[in-house]
Amino acid sequence: MIPRERRLRALGLLLVILTALLTAFGVPVTSAQGTTLRVVRSEGTLPTDDPWSSAWNAIRPVDVTLSGQAVAPPRLLLPNVPTVRARAMIDGERFAVLLEWTDTTIDEDVIDVSRFADQAAVQFALGSGTSVCMGQQAGALNIWHWKADWAADLAARKDIEQRFPNAPQDEHLPPDLAEGAGLGPDGFLTGRAAGNPRSALVRPSSVEDLVAAGFGTLTSEPLERQDVAGASAYRDGIWRVVMSRRLDNADPNDAPLAVGSAIVVAFAVWDGAKGDRNGTKSVSAWLSLVIPGREMSLLDHWPFLAMMLVVLALGAWLLWIGSRQPAVGLGGPPS
Amino acid sequence: MADVRNWQLGRTMSYPYPESHPDRQFAFVFNINRCIACQTCSMACKSTWTFSKGQELMWWNNVETKPYGGYPRHWDVKVLELLDEANSTAGVEPSWQPTTAADREAPYGSYDGMTIFEAAAAETPPVRQAVGYQPAPDEWSAPNIFEDVPHPGRPAPGSLGLEQDGAQLPEHVAWFFYLQRLCNHCTYPACLAACPRKAIYKRPEDGIVLIDQARCRGYRKCVEACPYKKSMYRPTTRVSEKCVACYPRIEGRDPLSDGMPMETRCMSACPGKIRLQGLVALDADGSWADDPQNPIVFMVRHEKVALPLYPQFGTEPNGFYIPPRWAPRDYLVQMFGPGVDEALARYRAPSRELLAVLQLFRATQKIIFRFEIEEGPKVFETEIDGKPWSMYDDTVIGFDQQGREAVRVRVEEPIYQRPAPRVNSI
Ligand code: SF4
Ligand code: SF4
Ligand code: SF4
Numbered sequence: 001m002i003p004r005e006r007r008l009r010a011l012g013l014l015l016v017i018l019t020a021l022l023t024a025f026g027v028p029v030t031s032a033q034g035t036t037l038r039v040v041r042s043e044g045t046l047p048t049d050d051p052w053s054s055a056w057n058a059i060r061p062v063d064v065t066l067s068g069q070a071v072a073p074p075r076l077l078l079p080n081v082p083t084v085r086a087r088a089m090i091d092g093e094r095f096a097v098l099l100e101w102t103d104t105t106i107d108e109d110v111i112d113v114s115r116f117a118d119q120a121a122v123q124f125a126l127g128s129g130t131s132v133c134m135g136q137q138a139g140a141l142n143i144w145h146w147k148a149d150w151a152a153d154l155a156a157r158k159d160i161e162q163r164f165p166n167a168p169q170d171e172h173l174p175p176d177l178a179e180g181a182g183l184g185p186d187g188f189l190t191g192r193a194a195g196n197p198r199s200a201l202v203r204p205s206s207v208e209d210l211v212a213a214g215f216g217t218l219t220s221e222p223l224e225r226q227d228v229a230g231a232s233a234y235r236d237g238i239w240r241v242v243m244s245r246r247l248d249n250a251d252p253n254d255a256p257l258a259v260g261s262a263i264v265v266a267f268a269v270w271d272g273a274k275g276d277r278n279g280t281k282s283v284s285a286w287l288s289l290v291i292p293g294r295e296m297s298l299l300d301h302w303p304f305l306a307m308m309l310v311v312l313a314l315g316a317w318l319l320w321i322g323s324r325q326p327a328v329g330l331g332g333p334p335s
Numbered sequence: 336m337a338d339v340r341n342w343q344l345g346r347t348m349s350y351p352y353p354e355s356h357p358d359r360q361f362a363f364v365f366n367i368n369r370c371i372a373c374q375t376c377s378m379a380c381k382s383t384w385t386f387s388k389g390q391e392l393m394w395w396n397n398v399e400t401k402p403y404g405g406y407p408r409h410w411d412v413k414v415l416e417l418l419d420e421a422n423s424t425a426g427v428e429p430s431w432q433p434t435t436a437a438d439r440e441a442p443y444g445s446y447d448g449m450t451i452f453e454a455a456a457a458e459t460p461p462v463r464q465a466v467g468y469q470p471a472p473d474e475w476s477a478p479n480i481f482e483d484v485p486h487p488g489r490p491a492p493g494s495l496g497l498e499q500d501g502a503q504l505p506e507h508v509a510w511f512f513y514l515q516r517l518c519n520h521c522t523y524p525a526c527l528a529a530c531p532r533k534a535i536y537k538r539p540e541d542g543i544v545l546i547d548q549a550r551c552r553g554y555r556k557c558v559e560a561c562p563y564k565k566s567m568y569r570p571t572t573r574v575s576e577k578c579v580a581c582y583p584r585i586e587g588r589d590p591l592s593d594g595m596p597m598e599t600r601c602m603s604a605c606p607g608k609i610r611l612q613g614l615v616a617l618d619a620d621g622s623w624a625d626d627p628q629n630p631i632v633f634m635v636r637h638e639k640v641a642l643p644l645y646p647q648f649g650t651e652p653n654g655f656y657i658p659p660r661w662a663p664r665d666y667l668v669q670m671f672g673p674g675v676d677e678a679l680a681r682y683r684a685p686s687r688e689l690l691a692v693l694q695l696f697r698a699t700q701k702i703i704f705r706f707e708i709e710e711g712p713k714v715f716e717t718e719i720d721g722k723p724w725s726m727y728d729d730t731v732i733g734f735d736q737q738g739r740e741a742v743r744v745r746v747e748e749p750i751y752q753r754p755a756p757r758v759n760s761i
Contacts (some may be wrong), residue, residue, distance in 0.1 A: 074531060074556060075462040111570040114471045125563065149573075160389065160570055164472070168391050187387025191572030194548035199572035209448075218535040218552075278531045278554045 011090045036288045037062050037265070039095065045288040046091045049231045051240035056098050057084055061085035066282035072215045079282035081269040084120070090291060095257045096244035097122055097289075099267060106234045107272025108148035111163035116277045117149040119270040120241050123212075124255030124263055125286070142255040143210040143218070144228045144243045150274065151206035151232045197223075206230035207243050225251055278298025336456055339523060341365050342622060343646040343672070345434055345441025348450050351464050351528045356621035360542035361520045362653040363602065363612040366696065368682070369659060370513040371607045372398050379604035380517070384579065389571025390495075392475045395578040396517045396601040402666065407470035407740040410564040410643065414451070415669070417466045418647065421454030429647065431673040435529050440622060442639055443646065443674045449651020451525055451562055465560040470600035473755030475567070480639045483511070494691040512659035515609065517601060518565040518578035519644065519652030520544050522621065526577070529560030541614060542653065543580040550577055562648040585614070585702075587736075595735045596702040605686040608697035614704070615653075630692050630733070631655075638689050640681045642671035657682055690746055691731040699742035714747055 040059050046055035064084050068076040085100040099120050107118045127139040152158060160167050173187045191199030197208060197220050204223070207230035212218045220226075227249060232241040248258045255263060267284045270276035337353040339347075380396040397406045405411060422429050429448025434441040449457060451465040458466075520537075524544045527535040534550035535557060537543070546557070546566070551574035557566035558575060566577045581599035583589060589597050597603070600611040613631040616624040626632045634655070641655035658667045658675050660683065667675045672743045681689065691708045711728035718724065726746065733742040 004609050073462060073464050077460060077462065113555065113558065114469050114570040166559060188570065189387065189572050190548045190576060191551065192576040196549050196551065196574055198574055199554050256600055278556070
């Protein structure tokens with residue numbers, strides 16, 4: 001009979017080889033267990049502006065199960081949106097992800113104090129050891145956050161008149177006074193003066209590019225580094241949202257989206273009609289987003305094959321040494 | 336959840352963050368008995384802070400008529416109802432247990448009902464930091480409407496709010512009083528506790544609670560959690576705003592203030608002279624420093640004539656009210672806690688010192704840090720509640736932060752008699 005420790009050693013060796021093989025062929029074995037979203041190489045132009053384009057329909061989506069957010073208050077125990085369907089594409093320059101979910105209402109009004117907008121987000125882990133909950137100290141997150149209210153604002157920013165046509169229209173600052181104080185007729189718009197992107201008069205996109213490293217640390221990237229584009233359309237009870245960005249943009253706070261790489265991602269969806277905002281959201285577990293490289297020939301694998309040969313030789317040698325020693329040492333049964 | 340000390344409840348309670356206290360606390364005393372509902376305070380605030388677009392429905396300071404009125408509509412009834420539900424679900428029969436009169440840190444006894452924080456923690460499963468609700472737009476949109484009609488609710492069209500059957504006589508059961516409200520700059524703010532963004536902070540120098548306008552992401556958790564409904568959402572900037580306690584004046588940066596801390600706009604504008612605002616020094620453990628020469632400390636902690644608004648909510652509000660003498664006691668006890676009887680007894684027959692301190696209301700815009708009384712002659716004698724009571728024409732002197740005399744007032748108002756030719760000349 002083969003001694004126990006030798007069997008264990010052989011098993012360990014097998015595992016190492018298996019892991020190496022799986023990793024080499026793009027199957028993730030890190031923390032991202034679960035579904036994998038394989039990015040499809042686009043044949044024509046990337047449909048970044050058209051969520052309902054036939055090019056998107058041609059891709060089979062990955063159904064991602066969402067759960068509530070029960071870690072930090074405000075909590076949501078059962079998801080208001082149980083599934084999101086995800087697709088992703090690249091061309092030579094850009095990466096685009098399409099999220100699609102069922103929602104019975106369009107919620108894009110945030111003028112009314114009691115209403116909240118539909119939203120969706122993709123979060124990318126920057127570095128390893130990141131928690132799915134807004135990132136932890138060990139690793140930060142890059143978050144792309146689409147908001148239905150921001151999308152609705154793109155054509156023309158919504159204001160009180162649209163939501164409440166009969167609301168009192170006070171005569172605000174007289175023009176001479178307003179100009180003297182460097183203000184418009186709307187007077188002091190405090191959030192805007194403080195540079196809050198929510199209060200901005202114009203925004204470059206319906207998607208906000210953010211970083212986070214733990215609960216309460218969500219931070220909007222500076223305006224010049226807001227480089228995620230958005231396109232969204234609601235049809236027959238379904239929201240479709242495309243978020244896209246240039247491939248690797250050399251911004252250390254942004255997800256490195258390199259051809260031939262994999263990155264861990266998670267999704268979140270908010271249903272405005274249910275009062276979802278902030279932590280009251282439906283979230284996925286980590287997924288692996290695999291961005292394929294160009295097609296590879298067997299020869300492209302030579303460094304890997306060479307390494308495998310070395311590992312195998314080393315393993316065989318260890319086994320041979322082991323077979324020549326008496327069965328003593330750690331973990332051995334008392335003789 | 337941490338255990339924190341709430342002196343108004345006479346016990347420790349749970350709060351999402353551990354205790355951490357400012358050096359001084361912004362606080363105020365309102366004498367409800369004197370308010371004439373002129374709304375000068377509301378307009379002083381509005382014309383200073385909330386005159387811009389998107390703030391039309393925002394009244395950081397408001398005056399509502401109790402019992403029917405409320406801004407936002409029925410705010411207090413709704414919060415009381417939420418707490419009632421939580422208490423009855425938990426099988427708690429809330430009551431105030433008497434404590435020894437000597438217990439300075441439990442002046443009203445000990446409250447055994449659940450606070451808004453404890454009610455949230457008791458929910459199964461717990462999902463939020465405080466129980467609360469989100470008022471709908473129409474609840475903010477018509478402050479004071481229908482408050483002063485004989486019966487609650489919308490009057491019949493064309494009735495002008497007058498009852499067909501008239502008021503019932505001879506028994507006159509109607510009563511009302513005005514309640515003046517602004518943010519209480521609470522010791523344990525629910526707005527701050529509920530903000531997942533940590534965009535709300537309490538200033539270490541004066542305990543003023545502010546919303547960081549750059550950090551707020553418009554989640555409105557503060558609007559939902561503040562039991563006094565004093566955190567408000569602004570549609571034009573899509574973030575929340577609240578009373579800033581006129582902090583430039585508190586910091587002595589108002590050009591009029593001579594570098595000295597100055598009372599806020601809503602305080603100093605009050606023609607009814609019902610308002611006195613100050614800064615209370617705190618000990619390291621957060622309890623009020625025993626400073627009986629500070630007029631706020633004197634009235635709240637020594638005379639106990641002014642009481643916190645709905646202490647049972649658990650935020651330890653820093654606004655205190657001298658209750659109205661004429662309203663039903665059980666209603667007042669629900670609103671101000673069990674100290675009502677004692678407060679009213681002391682207000683009806685004020686001590687010599689209290690009568691002098693009451694003259695400081697609206698005598699100066701500077702914040703009074705210390706008062707002294709110079710004794711004057713006895714000018715009046717009577718009986719109140721069967722006991723003899725005397726009035727003295729004392730002089731009360733208020734001092735600013737640097738100990739300089741800021742104001743001097745006598746108990747008896749000076750009387751000027753117009754010379755005969757000009758009597759009734761207006
Ligand atoms: S200004 Fe004074 S008297 Fe007038 S409503 Fe306000 S608190 Fe009452
Ligand atoms: S009154 Fe409301 S808004 Fe003001 S500090 Fe207290 S909880 Fe916050
Ligand atoms: S303290 Fe200042 S900001 Fe607050 S309600 Fe009064 S006037 Fe308005």
